[in-house]
Amino acid sequence: MRFGAKILFEEVTTSFQPGRRFGLTGPNGAGKSTFMKLLSGESEPQKGNVNKPAKLGVISQNQFAYDDRRVIDTVIMGNKRLWAALQEREVLYEKADLSEEDGIRLGELEGVVGEEDGYSADSDAAILLQGLGIPDELHERKMSELQGGQKVRVLLAQALFGNPEALLLDEPTNHLDLDSVHWLENFLNNYKGILIVISHDRHFLNSVSTHTADIDYETIITYPGGYDDMVLAKTQIRSRIEAENAQRQKKIAQLQEFVQKFSAGTRASQVQSRKKEIERLQTSDLSRSNIARPFIRFQMKRPSGRVPLEVKDMSRAYGGNVVFKGFGCMIERGEKIAVLGRNGAGKTTLLKALLANGPGPFDKEPDLASGAGDVTWGHEVQIGYFAQDHRESISKGMTASDWLHQFDPQASREEIRGVLGQMLFAGEEGMKPTEALSGGEAARLIFCRLMLEKPNFLIMDEPTNHLDLESINALNFAIQKYEGTVIVVTHDEDLVADTASRIWNVENGVITNFKGSYEEFQETTASV
Numbered sequence: 001m002r003f004g005a006k007i008l009f010e011e012v013t014t015s016f017q018p019g020r021r022f023g024l025t026g027p028n029g030a031g032k033s034t035f036m037k038l039l040s041g042e043s044e045p046q047k048g049n050v051n052k053p054a055k056l057g058v059i060s061q062n063q064f065a066y067d068d069r070r071v072i073d074t075v076i077m078g079n080k081r082l083w084a085a086l087q088e089r090e091v092l093y094e095k096a097d098l099s100e101e102d103g104i105r106l107g108e109l110e111g112v113v114g115e116e117d118g119y120s121a122d123s124d125a126a127i128l129l130q131g132l133g134i135p136d137e138l139h140e141r142k143m144s145e146l147q148g149g150q151k152v153r154v155l156l157a158q159a160l161f162g163n164p165e166a167l168l169l170d171e172p173t174n175h176l177d178l179d180s181v182h183w184l185e186n187f188l189n190n191y192k193g194i195l196i197v198i199s200h201d202r203h204f205l206n207s208v209s210t211h212t213a214d215i216d217y218e219t220i221i222t223y224p225g226g227y228d229d230m231v232l233a234k235t236q237i238r239s240r241i242e243a244e245n246a247q248r249q250k251k252i253a254q255l256q257e258f259v260q261k262f263s264a265g266t267r268a269s270q271v272q273s274r275k276k277e278i279e280r281l282q283t284s285d286l287s288r289s290n291i292a293r294p295f296i297r298f299q300m301k302r303p304s305g306r307v308p309l310e311v312k313d314m315s316r317a318y319g320g321n322v323v324f325k326g327f328g329c330m331i332e333r334g335e336k337i338a339v340l341g342r343n344g345a346g347k348t349t350l351l352k353a354l355l356a357n358g359p360g361p362f363d364k365e366p367d368l369a370s371g372a373g374d375v376t377w378g379h380e381v382q383i384g385y386f387a388q389d390h391r392e393s394i395s396k397g398m399t400a401s402d403w404l405h406q407f408d409p410q411a412s413r414e415e416i417r418g419v420l421g422q423m424l425f426a427g428e429e430g431m432k433p434t435e436a437l438s439g440g441e442a443a444r445l446i447f448c449r450l451m452l453e454k455p456n457f458l459i460m461d462e463p464t465n466h467l468d469l470e471s472i473n474a475l476n477f478a479i480q481k482y483e484g485t486v487i488v489v490t491h492d493e494d495l496v497a498d499t500a501s502r503i504w505n506v507e508n509g510v511i512t513n514f515k516g517s518y519e520e521f522q523e524t525t526a527s528v
Contacts, residue, residue: 001031001034001035001038001043001045001046002046007218008030008031008034008035008215008218009031009035009215009218009219009220010218010219011048011219012048012219012220014213014220014222016166016194016196016213017194018165018192018193018194019192019193019194020194020195020210020211021188021189021191021195021197021208021209021210021211022194022195022196022197022209022210022211022212022213022222023197023198023199023205023208023209023211023212023213023226023227023230024036024196024197024198024212024213024215025198025205025212025213025214025215025227025230025469026214026215026216027292027468027469027470028438028440028468030215030216031215032170032198032215033170033198035215035220036168036170036196036198038050039052039056039168039196040052040056040058040168041056052166053164053165053166053194054165055162055163055164055165056164056165056166056167056168057078057158057159057160057161057162057164057166057167057168058159058167058168059152059155059156059158059159059167059168059169059170059172063148063151063152063155063174063175064144066143066154066155067142067143067144068142068143068144069142069143070139070140070141070142070143071129071134071138071139071140071141071142071143071146071154072122072125072126072129072139072140074143074154074155074158075125075128075129075154075157075158075161076121076122076125076161077158078157078158078159078160078161078162079116079121079161079162081112081116082112082113082116082117082118082121082162085109085112085113085116085118086113086118086121088105088109089106089109089110089113092105092106092109093106116162124161125139125157125161126139128157128160128161129153129154129157132153132154132156132157132187133153133183134150134153134154134157138150147342147343147344148175148176148177148180148343149176149177149179149180149183149342149343152172152175152176152180152184153180153183156172156184156187164193165193165194166193166194166195166196167188167191167193167194167195167196167197168196168197169195169196169197169198169199170197170198171198171199171200172184172197172199173199173201173204173491174465175343176343176491177340177341177342177343177345177491178340178491178493178496179342180342180343181201181204181491181493184204185204185207185208188208189207189208195208196213197209200464200467200468200469200472201491201492201493202227202228202469202472202473202492202494203492203493203494203497204493205226205227206226206227206228207226208226209225209226209227210224210225211223211224211225212224212225212226212227212229212230214230214234216234221234227469248282252278252282255274255277255278256278258270258271258274259271259274259275259278292424292470293470293473293474294422294423294424294444294447294470294471294474295422295423295474296422296423296447296451296471296474296475296477296478297422297451297478297481298384298450298451298454298458298478298479298481298482298484299451299454299482300382300454300455300456300483300484301382301454301455301456302380302382302456303333303380303456303483303484304333304378304379304380304381304382304456304457304484304485305333305378305379305380305381306332306333306378307330307331307332307333307378308331308332308333308377308378308381308456308457308485309330309331309354309375309376309377309378309381309457309485310329310330310331310374310375310376310378311327311328311329311330311354311373311374311375311376312328312373312374312376313326313327313328313372313373313374314326314327314328314353314372314373314374314375315327315372315373316346316349316350316353322509323346323349323350323509324346324349324350324506324509324510324511325372325509325510326510327350327373327511327513328373328513329504329513331485333456333484333485334483334484334485335485335486335501335502336479336485336486336488336499336500336501336502337486337487337488337500337501337502337503337504338488338489338490338495338496338499338500338502338503338504338518339351339487339488339489339504339506340496340503340504340505340506341505341506341507342507345506345507346506346509347461347489347506348388348461348489350504350506350511351459351461351487351489353375354375354459354487355383355385355459356375357375357377358375358377358381358383359377359381359382359383360382360383360385380456381456381457382453382454382455382456382457383455383457383458383459384449384450384453384455384457384458384459385459385460386443386446386447386450386458386459386460386461386463387461388461388462388465388489390442390443390446391437391439391442393446394434394437394442394445394446395434396434396435397433397434397435398433398434399430399431399432399433399434400420400425400429400430400431400432400433400434400437400441400445401413401416401417401420401430401431403434403445404416404419404420404445404448404449404452407449407452407453408452408453411452416430416452417430419448419451419452420448422448422451423444423445423447423448424444425441425444425445425448438466439465439466440466440467440468440471442466443463443465443466443467443471444467444471447475455484456484456485457484457485457486458479458482458484458485458486458487458488459486459487459488460486460487460488460489460490461488461489462489462490462491463475463488463490464490464491464492464495472492472494472495475495476492476494476495476498476499479495479499480498480499486499487504488500493518496518497517497518497519500517500518501515501516501517502514502515502516503516503518503521505521505525
């Protein structure tokens, strides 16, 4: 498959065996979703063919596609042939007068419904939903009324409806909280068919995958093990080939020197044998990897005071619904705090309540700016903010370079280009209109701004959304190295485990303030 001059993959022959769980990896733009569409039959390859089971379970990236549908109907829609027959049958039954043709067609449709077990579809779908933790009272509700984690479970039920032999999942952990991600890991580890999953969550891939199919070098190579195993094996293979090539190049240079020295002399047979040896020793052609690693480095213009933030008895509520109450804490300079909790628990509300009283030009929402409690920001605090809806904070109608330049007008164009280059905006890509940026590009542009502004207190709300694995790893490393203070909302387990020195857990209107690592927090909660 190729798009214009760009080859995604060429002459690929690979197979996926039952009982194995494959993580499909590769950087943004490598062709992961395209390959998944080829497997599902949504797209056709430009050359070659795909042999697949008769029944595939496919979960799409779009969790909002069925918002106007009932939960039970969304599941049954997983069997496309049955759903189409049921819909057409319903239209015919609503007719006041049925023609002879309508009657014949109804008979055909009843045959399809029978073949696809349509008469027990509602009860089969309900059993599946119950097994996935969706209670009966939600089955008749609209999908729009469900939380993100519940939607993913319904879409999984849809994918599983009809007992598929293979399950194709494209970013199933998007918008899931950590509890839902753990549930999904357990579920998939017990799935007996062929699983192929795309995810930018390294911990999730390592937990689920028995094998990794990596899209790189314009081909697909399968490695045993999870993501970390693949990276190690891939690095070792490339290093070995590079070392072998270096040895061959050295030998070829010696042989070529002999050929040049004696080609006109009396040692013709020796010259010919060395020419053949040169041909035999030609080095292995190493394709260029399409993996691009950004460089993120957060610095401070100057440090804050020893206590950059103190909160006393803070509460917030929407109408009569209490989001959290009675929260208090004192943060010391250099602490790194991970905010955890289910979707809808109030994590973003907490950040915005802190920012409403903070130094700097932040959107002060009236309903969040008011409320009980005191928020006191310390001496010399400068806040760098990464919003969950970060695209909204990037002005339209200008280039990425011009938007970035306004945050440090003293910086030269070369400095701006340098920062953009660190975040993979190479060459003319910095001149891209801001409205044309993808989600990943918008996130990387916000990181450029934070690197340029050099704040001493970072507040980040879901910064890993839209980032590929390489960028998430770079962000993880940057937060570890940063000397300032950090509060981050994230569902990326590795990011929490590697960076957090304190956990704020938002649950049932209470914020637990736990001083310690994520591992210690898990041990404490497990023993409760």
